[in-house]
Amino acid sequence: xxxxxxxxxxxxxxxxxxxxxxxxxxxxxxxxxxxxxxxxxxxxxxxxxxxxxxxxxxxxxxxxxxxxxxxxxxxxxxxxxxxxxxxxxxxxxxxxxxxxxxxxxxxxxxxxxxxxxxxxxxxxxxxxxxxxxxxxxxxxxxxxxxxxxxxxxxxxxxxxxxxxxxxxxxxxxxxxxxxxxxxxxxxxxxxxxxxxxxxxxxxxxxxxxxxxxxxxxxxxxxxxxxxxxxxxxxxxxxxxxxxxxxxxxxxxxxxxxxxxxxxxxxxxxxxxxxxxxxxxxxxxxxxxxxxxxxxxxxxxxxxxxxxxxxxxxxxxxxxxxxxxxxxxxxxxxxxxxxxxxxxxxxxxxxxxxxxxxxxxxxxxxxxxxxxxxxxxxxxxxxxxxxxxxxxxxxxxxxxxxxxxxxxxxxxxxxxxxxxxxxxxxxxxxxxxxxxxxxxxxxxxxxxxxxxxxxxxxxxxxxxxxxx
Amino acid sequence: xxxxxxxxxxxxxxxxxxxxxxxxxxxxxxxxxxxxxxxxxxxxxxxxxxxxxxxxxxxxxxxxxxxxxxxxxxxxxxxxxxxxxxxxxxxxxxxxxxxxxxxxxxxxxxxxxxxxxxxxxxxxxxxxxxxxxxxxxxxxxxxxxxxxxxxxxxxxxxxxxxxxxxxxxxxxxxxxxxxxxxxxxxxxxxxxxxxxxxxxxxxxxxxxxxxxxxxxxxxxxxxxxxxxxxxxxxxxxxxxxxxxxxxxxxxxxxxxxxxxxxxxxxxxxxxxxxxxxxxxxxxxxxxxxxxxxxxxxxxxxxxxxxxxxxxxxxxxxxxxxxxxxxxxxxxxxxxxxxxxxxxxxxxxxxxxxxxxxxxxxxxxxxxxxxxxxxxxxxxxxxxxxxxxxxxxxxxxxxxxxxxxxxxxxxxxxxxxxxxxxx
Ligand SMILES: Cc1cc2nc3c(=O)[nH]c(=O)nc-3n(C[C@H](O)[C@H](O)[C@H](O)COP(=O)(O)OP(=O)(O)OC[C@H]3O[C@@H](n4cnc5c(N)ncnc54)[C@H](O)[C@@H]3O)c2cc1C
Numbered sequence: 092x093x094x095x096x097x098x099x100x101x102x103x104x105x106x107x108x109x110x111x112x113x114x115x116x117x118x119x120x121x122x123x124x125x126x127x128x129x130x131x132x133x134x135x136x137x138x139x140x141x142x143x144x145x146x147x148x149x150x151x152x153x154x155x156x157x158x159x160x161x162x163x164x165x166x167x168x169x170x171x172x173x174x175x176x177x178x179x180x181x182x183x184x185x186x187x188x189x190x191x192x193x194x195x196x197x198x199x200x201x202x203x204x205x206x207x208x209x210x211x212x213x214x215x216x217x218x219x220x221x222x223x224x225x226x227x228x229x230x231x232x233x234x235x236x237x238x239x240x241x242x243x244x245x246x247x248x249x250x251x252x253x254x255x256x257x258x259x260x261x262x263x264x265x266x267x268x269x270x271x272x273x274x275x276x277x278x279x280x281x282x283x284x285x286x287x288x289x290x291x292x293x294x295x296x297x298x299x300x301x302x303x304x305x306x307x308x309x310x311x312x313x314x315x316x317x318x319x320x321x322x323x324x325x326x327x328x329x330x331x332x333x334x335x336x337x338x339x340x341x342x343x344x345x346x347x348x349x350x351x352x353x354x355x356x357x358x359x360x361x362x363x364x365x366x367x368x369x370x371x372x373x374x375x376x377x378x379x380x381x382x383x384x385x386x387x388x389x390x391x392x393x394x395x396x397x398x399x400x401x402x403x404x405x406x407x408x409x410x411x412x413x414x415x416x417x418x419x420x421x422x423x424x425x426x427x428x429x430x431x432x433x434x435x436x437x438x439x440x441x442x443x444x445x446x447x448x449x450x451x452x453x454x455x456x457x458x459x460x461x462x463x464x465x466x467x468x469x470x471x472x473x474x475x476x477x478x479x480x481x482x483x484x485x486x487x488x489x490x491x492x493x494x495x496x497x498x499x500x501x502x503x504x505x506x507x508x509x510x511x512x513x514x515x516x517x518x519x520x521x522x523x524x525x526x527x528x529x530x531x532x533x534x535x536x537x538x539x540x541x542x543x544x545x546x547x548x549x550x551x552x553x554x555x556x557x558x
Numbered sequence: 559x560x561x562x563x564x565x566x567x568x569x570x571x572x573x574x575x576x577x578x579x580x581x582x583x584x585x586x587x588x589x590x591x592x593x594x595x596x597x598x599x600x601x602x603x604x605x606x607x608x609x610x611x612x613x614x615x616x617x618x619x620x621x622x623x624x625x626x627x628x629x630x631x632x633x634x635x636x637x638x639x640x641x642x643x644x645x646x647x648x649x650x651x652x653x654x655x656x657x658x659x660x661x662x663x664x665x666x667x668x669x670x671x672x673x674x675x676x677x678x679x680x681x682x683x684x685x686x687x688x689x690x691x692x693x694x695x696x697x698x699x700x701x702x703x704x705x706x707x708x709x710x711x712x713x714x715x716x717x718x719x720x721x722x723x724x725x726x727x728x729x730x731x732x733x734x735x736x737x738x739x740x741x742x743x744x745x746x747x748x749x750x751x752x753x754x755x756x757x758x759x760x761x762x763x764x765x766x767x768x769x770x771x772x773x774x775x776x777x778x779x780x781x782x783x784x785x786x787x788x789x790x791x792x793x794x795x796x797x798x799x800x801x802x803x804x805x806x807x808x809x810x811x812x813x814x815x816x817x818x819x820x821x822x823x824x825x826x827x828x829x830x831x832x833x834x835x836x837x838x839x840x841x842x843x844x845x846x847x848x849x850x851x852x853x854x855x856x857x858x859x860x861x862x863x864x865x866x867x868x869x870x871x872x873x874x875x876x877x878x879x880x881x882x883x884x885x886x887x888x889x890x891x892x893x894x895x896x897x898x899x900x901x902x903x904x905x906x907x908x909x910x911x912x913x914x915x916x917x918x919x920x921x922x923x924x925x926x927x928x929x930x931x932x933x934x935x936x937x938x939x940x941x942x943x944x945x946x947x948x949x950x951x952x953x954x955x956x957x958x959x960x961x962x963x964x965x966x967x968x969x970x971x972x973x974x975x976x977x978x979x980x
Contacts, residue, residue: 463612464612464654465654465655466655469655471655471658492610492922492923493610493612493923495606495610495922496607496610496611496612499607499610510613510872511613511872512612512613512871513612513613513614513615513653513870513871513872514612514615514617514653514654514871515612515653515654515655
């Protein structure tokens with residue numbers, strides 16, 4: 092047999108009888124499983140998830156679920172096709188042994204794999220003081236159960252809700268509170284809501300929006316401690332300026348932590364920003380060498396992106412989980428040259444205060460912003476972000492139908508400022524600084540992070556040899 | 559004589575039944591400048607790009623007049639825009655921000671969401687009742703006209719009900735619409751004497767129709783009644799209310815669009831299924847395929863073959879061509895829906911086609927306002943047709959077509975049948 096024929100035989104054999112394990116039974120895990128089957132993989136498929144539930148959808152949790160429109164347990168993800176998998180739900184993966192190719196489970200079992208997909212996503216960053224975090228009435232929101240509890244708390248008409256952190260999720264919670272006519276205070280360490288994701292210019296608009304809707308918004312401040320009553324129920328928060336806020340529900344929306352601890356000792360490039368992988372989803376080891384059998388997708392993955400100077404992007408976005416999973420799954424059962432890249436243009440949507448916010452590209456990569464369509468006063472506009480004379484991102488408020496146009500421009504590295512529209516031009520079309528916070532300033536962590544550095548910036552320092 | 563472009567050939571009446579070979583030729587030049595200075599865009603990617611390009615205007619008042627150079631032997635300027643311009647703008651001939659504001663005001667009263675998400679789905683029993691009645695009426699017949707007796711009555715009855723237009727006025731506005739449609743011609747035959755005289759009639763019809771809409775709205779202003787038109791006249795806060803003229807123009811648009819496109823879609827769906835007995839049989843066996851099936855029928859014979867009121871407000875570079883500022887742009891949906899770069903085997907009818915993002919309802923901010931209603935009507939009508947009509951056979955293929963190229967559809971589709979199931 093020729094070498095080529097042998098390799099083809101091996102691929103056929105793997106597709107027919109290989110063993111694939113997916114860790115993380117949520118959006119990315121499910122979509123990957125479906126893609127594997129769609130691609131003709133008929134071997135054994137095991138899906139491990141620490142949550143007891145079948146895969147469900149998270150975006151509705153901070154929106155329709157909190158409003159009480161949809162019960163938290165009605166968010167199950169639709170199935171695109173039969174996956175015929177061995178589901179291990181309610182049990183966490185606790186370790187990875189790459190020598191013996193086994194995933195260790197919390198119940199002591201070992202699951203062998205030929206190929207592994209890591210899709211463990213992120214979890215909510217908890218309020219840092221454990222005893223305060225344990226107070227009754229202190230919430231985070233990531234899971235179905237979180238959302239159900241918070242929804243219940245909101246339905247009991249609390250006298251005031253305190254939201255700590257005004258990123259997308261915190262702002263959505265504040266918006267829901269106002270819709271339910273619950274008094275709400277938002278405390279944000281940055282200069283405005285959404286600044287990490289969209290910069291200070293848009294942040295200022297988001298701030299006005301919150302205030303117009305009666306949110307007690309306090310920026311440039313932190314919460315230093317939470318105080319409970321004798322029954323262990325949270326009652327008050329102390330802020331860094333010495334003031335206090337009385338609240339009986341506190342929502343800590345402090346960004347997320349990547350679920351990588353179980354990979355410790357595995358020798359994979361796993362850390363604070365997730366698991367490094369190439370654009371095809373193949374995981375890197377700690378030396379930057381690509382592995383052959385381990386893949387990553389979803390919130391926990393970070394991969395270089397050609398449009399952003401090959402910086403590594405970690406994206407906590409729904410689209411990214413779906414498309415990344417599809418690409419990784421495809422590559423798991425194919426060989427070069429049939430690998431596919433996951434070169435999604437990042438995209439995000441959010442609904443708050445009656446406005447549909449969408450973005451495309453990576454706004455924090457931009458340093459300038461220009462309003463391109465519509466009217467800021469009416470909260471219906473499009474704006475573009477630029478870097479080095481090209482357009483790198485765009486954001487729309489109730490103007491989502493135009494996003495596709497900006498997406499195309501970004502993909503083509505179109506000019507910044509972009510060509511003016513033929514109508515509905517905003518009064519001022521002069522680019523201004525986009526006002527992203529210095530990355531070293533702690534603030535709500537944006538959902539797309541650039542985790543590499545631009546080679547031209549030369550910010551890395553090499554240590555001199557000591558011997 | 560100058561040779562005709564593929565586009566002009568596609569528009570010739572003789573080719574109405576099958577413009578697709580000409581579209582195929584046309585797609586070799588995705589953005590083709592026509593002798594009259596119009597740019598015809600025929601490929602999927604390019605059309606989608608322009609539908610999302612804020613440098614493209616839909617406002618007919620921004621169209622340079624005349625659109626066309628006078629055709630041979632005729633001194634007449636392009637007629638259509640004139641007739642349309644004489645009306646106040648409506649949502650398809652407006653750009654943002656006016657477009658967005660007016661559409662926003664109309665949406666909740668027509669398509670429902672977010673305020674009344676069940677508006678359309680609640681119509682289903684009524685639609686079923688009408689379809690059942692139409693099929694019941696055919697009991698005992700061996701031949702019927704699927705246009706006059708089936709495709710036409712349903713959308714008309716439904717749109718009258720939704721809008722609150724008295725059904726007894728239907729014959730009047732039906733004839734205005736027919737006359738107006740027959741007066742439109744974008745092809746080489748436009749200059750003929752016959753078309754010129756139809757044109758005059760068409761202008762009159764549009765005017766009378768406009769007056770009818772205005773009168774109806776006046777009546778509702780004095781005495782509120784059922785339906786969307788009355789709601790639009792009466793329920794708005796003072797600052798949001800549309801002007802009377804704009805209201806009338808939109809009313810006319812809704813009556814017209816709710817009237818015409820669905821008729822053609824149902825007629826074409828029946829025609830297409832009778833031409834593809836395998837597909838018909840499949841749909842009979844698997845009625846659940848009606849939902850993807852209707853999408854495929856929309857792709858296969860899109861009701862609106864092209865749209866003609868767009869223009870470039872700036873120079874636009876696309877597919878290696880620059881559409882100059884001010885040029886009229888025709889978007890050929892009927893061609894895009896058969897673009898092999900976008901759809902595998904586009905000339906095959908595949909009721910289970912995946913990834914079927916056709917342009918049968920357009921895309922972008924002017925995406926068909928009535929799409930949810932049209933979908934429901936066609937799903938019910940075609941589904942019941944397939945279920946109840948016994949052994950249907952086409953009598954004449956191709957059937958006679960209506961004159962209009964935009965709203966392309968058969969004038970009659972005669973069908974022989976063995977009977978009607980219960
Ligand atoms: C409240 C909320 C609102 C959102 N709204 C939007 C929105 O509007 N738009 C948008 O684009 N995105 C939104 N997102 C983000 C989007 O939901 C995520 O990008 C998406 O869920 C990522 O999918 P994933 O499968 O990568 O990760 P996850 O959904 O986080 O799934 C990872 C799964 O792995 C499990 N797991 C972790 N560690 C282990 C282990 N060791 N062993 C076994 N299982 C493990 C986790 O419990 C979890 O079930 C929102 C997220 C949240 C929480």
